[in-house]
Structures are given as structure tokens and as C-alpha cells.
Amino acid sequence: MGRQGAVFLLTLVALVGPATSVGAKAVIRTPEGQVAQPYTGWMARSKMPLPASPLTIDNDMAACGEPSPPACVQTSYGFVHMNQDMEINRFDFYHELAHMVDFEKHITRSLSEGWADLYASCSLNAKRNPGYGDTASDKGHRRKCKRLKNLVR
Numbered sequence: 706m707g708r709q710g711a712v713f714l715l716t717l718v719a720l721v722g723p724a725t726s727v728g729a730k731a732v733i734r735t736p737e738g739q740v741a742q743p744y745t746g747w748m749a750r751s752k753m754p755l756p757a758s759p760l761t762i763d764n765d766m767a768a769c770g771e772p773s774p775p776a777c778v779q780t781s782y783g784f785v786h787m788n789q790d791m792e793i794n795r796f797d798f799y800h801e802l803a804h805m806v807d808f809e810k811h812i813t814r815s816l817s818e819g820w821a822d823l824y825a826s827c828s829l830n831a832k833r834n835p836g837y838g839d840t841a842s843d844k845g846h847r848r849k850c851k852r853l854k855n856l857v858r
């Protein structure tokens with residue numbers, strides 16, 4: 706999905722830190738500061754290291770630009786926007802978290818959509834990566850997830 710950002714790079718420096726370890730207490734908040742559900746619960750269930758930055762979520766899709774994707778993340782702010790009129794699913798949410806992790810760790814350099822889908826799939830502990838035409842076997846996919854986990858932790 707689309708993303709905005711990489712604008713305030715100097716601000717970013719202060720936000721970058723080690724990714725939160727799997728199972729750590731991570732939250733994503735509404736703009737009003739409330740713990741946002743079901744997203745915080747989904748973070749707790751993720752099988753992948755999570756972004757270290759404070760995260761906020763809303764459904765302001767105008768922030769994503771046109772054409773409006775189902776979700777996007779403004780990585781400079783740690784601000785996830787999800788279209789709550791559409792079917793919200795964990796995969797799309799984890800996909801946006803992938804862009805945050807990628808942004809924090811400078812992993813793909815181009816904020817790759819395929820990489821974000823792989824991270825999302827591994828977050829779900831899925832056997833295969835359903836996105837972007839990945840044809841790896843279940844075993845091959847598990848190996849990819851293990852490598853990815855080591856890379857982002």
C-alpha cells in the first residue's frame with residue numbers, strides 16, 4: 706500500500722531505536738491517546754519484531770493521497786491510516802507495520818511492497834506469502850521468515 710513520508714528525516718533520528726522484541730507490550734493509539742483496538746491486540750499476536758517508534762492510527766484516508774489505498778503509513782510520524790469502511794484485516798495492518806520497521810532499520814532502501822507483504826505474512830505465521838506472486842514452498846517460506854526475523858530484531 707502507499708506510504709507518505711521520509712520528509713522530516715531529522716525528526717526520525719530521535720525516533721529510531723531497536724525494534725521491540727516479539728511479545729513485548731506494544732501499543733498503537735488513537736489521535737486522542739486511547740489504546741486502539743483491535744490493532745494493539747494484533748500487535749501482541751504478531752510473530753515478528755515490531756516497530757520501536759510510538760504509533761498512532763486513524764481512518765483519515767485523505768492523508769494517504771490519491772488514489773486512496775486501503776491503508777498507508779506516514780513513516781516520519783509513525784502514523785497509520787486505515788480505511789475502516791473497508792474490511793480491515795491483520796495482513797494489511799502488519800503490512801503497514803512492515804513499512805515502519807523498514808523505515809527504522811533501512812532494510813530495503815526503497816520501502817518494498819513485496820518485502821512488506823513478506824513481513825506481514827510472517828507476522829501472521831502464515832505458511833505462504835500470499836502477496837506479490839511469491840511462489841516459495843511452505844518450508845521455503847518458513848526459512849524466509851526466520852531470516853527476516855533475524856534481520857529486523
Ligand SMILES: [Zn+2]
Pocket residue numbers: 706707708800804817818821
Ligand atoms: Zn505498502
